[in-house]
Amino acid sequence: MSRHKVLVIHALRPTSRQTTIDHLLAFREHLPNADVQYLHFAQPLPKGMLDQVEPDLLIVNYDYLNYRFTPLWPYVKNRHRNLARQSRKVVAIAQDDFWAHRLLDNWCMSWKVDRVLTPIDNHLHVLYPRTIRRAEIQTVLTGYAPTSVEPSDPLAARPIDLGQRVRAMPAHLGAYAQEKAHQTIEFSRHVREVGFVVNVSARVEDGIVGADWPKFLRQCKFTVGMKGGASIADPYGLLYARVEARGQRRTHNHDTADSIPFLRRRDGRHRFSAISPRLFEAAAAGMCQVLRPDDYLGVLEPWVHYLPLNHDFSNVQEVVLAMRDLERCQEVANNSHKQLIDSGKFSYRRLVDDAVNGLLADSPSAAAMTWSDMVIYLSRAAQLCKPETIHLHDAAMHLIYETLSGQHRVSQCAKTQVVNSISQLGLSDWLREQGDSSRSDSLSWRSPWIWRTLRTESERNN
Amino acid sequence: MVGVIIVTSHDVDAYLVTVCSVIITSNQQAAVKLLVDPASHSLPADLYAELIEVARTRPASSMSNVVRLSYYLPAWVQYIGQRLVLLSPRFGYWLLRKTKLHHRWY
Numbered sequence: 001m002s003r004h005k006v007l008v009i010h011a012l013r014p015t016s017r018q019t020t021i022d023h024l025l026a027f028r029e030h031l032p033n034a035d036v037q038y039l040h041f042a043q044p045l046p047k048g049m050l051d052q053v054e055p056d057l058l059i060v061n062y063d064y065l066n067y068r069f070t071p072l073w074p075y076v077k078n079r080h081r082n083l084a085r086q087s088r089k090v091v092a093i094a095q096d097d098f099w100a101h102r103l104l105d106n107w108c109m110s111w112k113v114d115r116v117l118t119p120i121d122n123h124l125h126v127l128y129p130r131t132i133r134r135a136e137i138q139t140v141l142t143g144y145a146p147t148s149v150e151p152s153d154p155l156a157a158r159p160i161d162l163g164q165r166v167r168a169m170p171a172h173l174g175a176y177a178q179e180k181a182h183q184t185i186e187f188s189r190h191v192r193e194v195g196f197v198v199n200v201s202a203r204v205e206d207g208i209v210g211a212d213w214p215k216f217l218r219q220c221k222f223t224v225g226m227k228g229g230a231s232i233a234d235p236y237g238l239l240y241a242r243v244e245a246r247g248q249r250r251t252h253n254h255d256t257a258d259s260i261p262f263l264r265r266r267d268g269r270h271r272f273s274a275i276s277p278r279l280f281e282a283a284a285a286g287m288c289q290v291l292r293p294d295d296y297l298g299v300l301e302p303w304v305h306y307l308p309l310n311h312d313f314s315n316v317q318e319v320v321l322a323m324r325d326l327e328r329c330q331e332v333a334n335n336s337h338k339q340l341i342d343s344g345k346f347s348y349r350r351l352v353d354d355a356v357n358g359l360l361a362d363s364p365s366a367a368a369m370t371w372s373d374m375v376i377y378l379s380r381a382a383q384l385c386k387p388e389t390i391h392l393h394d395a396a397m398h399l400i401y402e403t404l405s406g407q408h409r410v411s412q413c414a415k416t417q418v419v420n421s422i423s424q425l426g427l428s429d430w431l432r433e434q435g436d437s438s439r440s441d442s443l444s445w446r447s448p449w450i451w452r453t454l455r456t457e458s459e460r461n462n
Numbered sequence: 463m464v465g466v467i468i469v470t471s472h473d474v475d476a477y478l479v480t481v482c483s484v485i486i487t488s489n490q491q492a493a494v495k496l497l498v499d500p501a502s503h504s505l506p507a508d509l510y511a512e513l514i515e516v517a518r519t520r521p522a523s524s525m526s527n528v529v530r531l532s533y534y535l536p537a538w539v540q541y542i543g544q545r546l547v548l549l550s551p552r553f554g555y556w557l558l559r560k561t562k563l564h565h566r567w568y
Contacts, residue, residue: 071544072554205495241537248533391476395483402486405559413508414482421479 004034004364005371006356007055007087009080011041011064012452014394018213019143019277020063024454026348027059029147031356035371037378040451041067041076044434044441046377050083052370057359058087060111062095068103069237077107084111089359093117095142098173098272101127102235108135117354119274126233126270141297142228143277144348145284145341150214152286155221155330161196161323162188163220163287168202170247172239174231174267175257179311180276183292187224187309190316191323200224211387217285222323224309225282226292229273232257232266239263283340288329290319297346305336382453383430384422390452392421397450400435404445481505485512493517526561 010024028036034056039045041064067076084090092113094104097120108116108131116131118124121139125132168181181202188200199220208216217223234240242262247255257263275296282289291300293308302308307319307329323329340346384393395418402410422431438445481502484492493516496502502510532540547554 071547074545236541238537238541241540245533245535245537245540248530388476391479391483395479395486398483398486405555411485411512413506413512414485417478417482417509418486421475 002364004031004056004360005054006031006034006036006057006059006360007053007083008036008038008059008061009041009064009083010038010061010454011067011449012454013063014390014450014452015207015209016063016452017277018210019281020061021210021454022146022348023143023351024061026144026147026352027355030349030352034360035375037375038454039374039378040453041079042444042449042451043381043453044437044444045374046437047440049370049374049377050080051086053083053374054086054088054365054371055083056088056361056364057356058084058090059355060090060092060113062093065092065094065104065107066096068100068107069240073103077110081111088361088365089114091115091117091355091359093140093355095119095274096230097127098230098233098270099240100235100237101233103237104128105130114359115355117351120229120272123233123270123272127272138354140351140354141277141346142274143280144351145280145344145346146214147348149284149341150218152218155286155288155333156326158219158221159197160199160220162191162222162224163199163216164188164223164225165200165207166202167204170240170243171255171257171260171263172232172234172243173257174263176229176231176271176273178256180226180228183226183309183311184224186313187290187316190313191320194320196323214281214285217281217287220285220287221326221329222290222307223278223282223287224290225276225278227273227294227296228276229271231268231271232263233270233272239266280340280346283333283336286333286337288323288333289336290323299339299343299345300336303332305332305339307332378453380430381434384425384427385453389425392418392425393452394450396422396431396434400431400438401445401450403435404439477501478505478509481509481513485509485516488516490517528557528561 006027008024008027010020012020012024024038028038064076067073070076090111090113092108092111092115094116095118097104097118105128107113108128113131113135115136115138116128117138117140118127119140119142120127124137128135128137131137164184166181166184169177171178184200185202188198192198199216232239239262243255243260246260257267279289279291279296289306290309291306292311293302296306300306307322309316309319384390384396399410399415399418419428419431422428444451481496483489484496493513497513497517502513505513532543535543547557
């Protein structure tokens with residue numbers, strides 16, 4: 001019996017967060033009766049393969065859609081447009097909708113998207129003025145409870161008191177978007193002063209990616225956070241360009257929305273907010289969370305599931321005092337773990353159900369030869385994506401791209417090192433095949449991004 | 463944005479391969495950061511020399527006049543300009559490489 005063919009387009013990068021990887025893998029895990037395949041948008045494919053693939057459902061992940069912020073977006077979105085036309089149904093999973101939302105809205109119309117999943121539940125007519133008339137728009141979360149949770153040490157045994165990584169947002173999304181980083185840095189300053197061990201940073205280069213992130217969280221007792229979002233909508237990303245240029249001209253980029261006239265008059269017209277995936281990651285790691293009082297899915301209560309930190313820091317002393325009582329904090333962490341993780345209410349199954357319910361037709365389309373060819377090709381391409389060789393995958397791709405670009409001479413010693421490492425793993429044929437595919441797919445190697453295949457459980461076992 | 467320089471494992475092979483990535487892509491900013499790390503002193507001599515060469519000679523994107531000039535243009539001119547450049551993929555690609563902006567996405 002043939003199975004439904006589901007194709008997920010993603011844009012995994014070397015710096016992708018573990019949440020994004022979990023998010024993608026959920027589709028294969030929770031759709032056991034469908035043949036779920038993952039395709040990186042920049043991954044080279046043999047000529048003609050893409051034009052003949054006809055999935056029953058095409059799911060476009062948010063990391064792909066986030067390329068709308070880049071100048072190459074017109075190329076990126078046209079690359080798979082035929083695939084969308086050949087698919088029976090198209091689902092888009094959006095995030096940061098308020099940033100370049102007009103581009104997103106136009107894309108939804110051009111790909112004839114049937115369902116949009118977004119973490120935003122208000123002002124949707126502002127964000128999707130065209131799509132809202134033809135597609136179904138559904139609210140989802142930005143992250144869910146991880147499927148497998150590793151046991152973690154009790155709070156008292158953890159070496160770091162406060163741990164967090166935040167992104168210092170540029171001012172173009174308004175004061176609300178900048179508050180998260182501000183709150184984190186301010187709070188970490190407070191607790192450092194009173195002797196806590198702090199590992200907090202807002203610098204991109206301090207980012208912790210992949211499987212190292214949950215490991216880091218399990219070493220920390222507390223984390224601090226709030227809902228993410230924006231108080232300005234930036235329809236085409238032009239506000240971002242203006243803020244960026246202003247920062248460069250003035251050789252600093254620490255403006256706030258209040259200090260820039262063209263942002264000040266726009267700020268606060270809307271307030272888009274969404275729960276951060278960090279809420280679930282921290283609960284899964286058994287951390288005690290310090291959060292701004294808010295509605296967290298209607299299930300978290302202050303002092304029971306988290307320590308509430310007021311927006312003006314008026315109760316910071318009270319929170320710091322509570323942090324010294326590890327027994328009580330352990331109880332708060334356990335309560336939050338029970339509510340968010342053990343309850344099973346917020347598992348990735350919920351996302352998958354929201355994405356596919358009612359969209360998979362009763363009878364799957366007949367399995368075409370091209371689909372199985374693509375499945376074999378993709379699984380072969382995933383060979384080098386084991387955690388221990390992932391760096392080699394990226395280096396090999398760099399080598400192919402730089403050799404094809406011919407911009408300058410590629411260093412012989414670096415090239416030899418990479419080729420030797422590949423051949424030690426018996427993957428010389430793979431390298432040759434990828435080189436050939438890239439050569440015939442100029443858009444792939446001309447784009448500046450290194451693609452990554454998602455290595456799934458079944459491929460790991462093969 | 464410079465993903466390849468985030469060395470999460472101290473595995474020597476992974477480190478060597480990371481250094482190779484930086485050399486192959488002539489990523490000056492990443493090369494400078496790798497050289498600050500004391501682990502770079504244990505690299506093979508030829509790779510170390512190449513790394514220093516990359517750090518010394520290849521320009522970073524912030525040094526590009528095209529990038530600098532764009533900061534003095536109104537945002538809508540930048541937006542239209544980016545899309546006009548893309549009418550010619552070859553030119554767009556050449557410009558991206560020339561200004562080293564492609565490193566921001568590695």
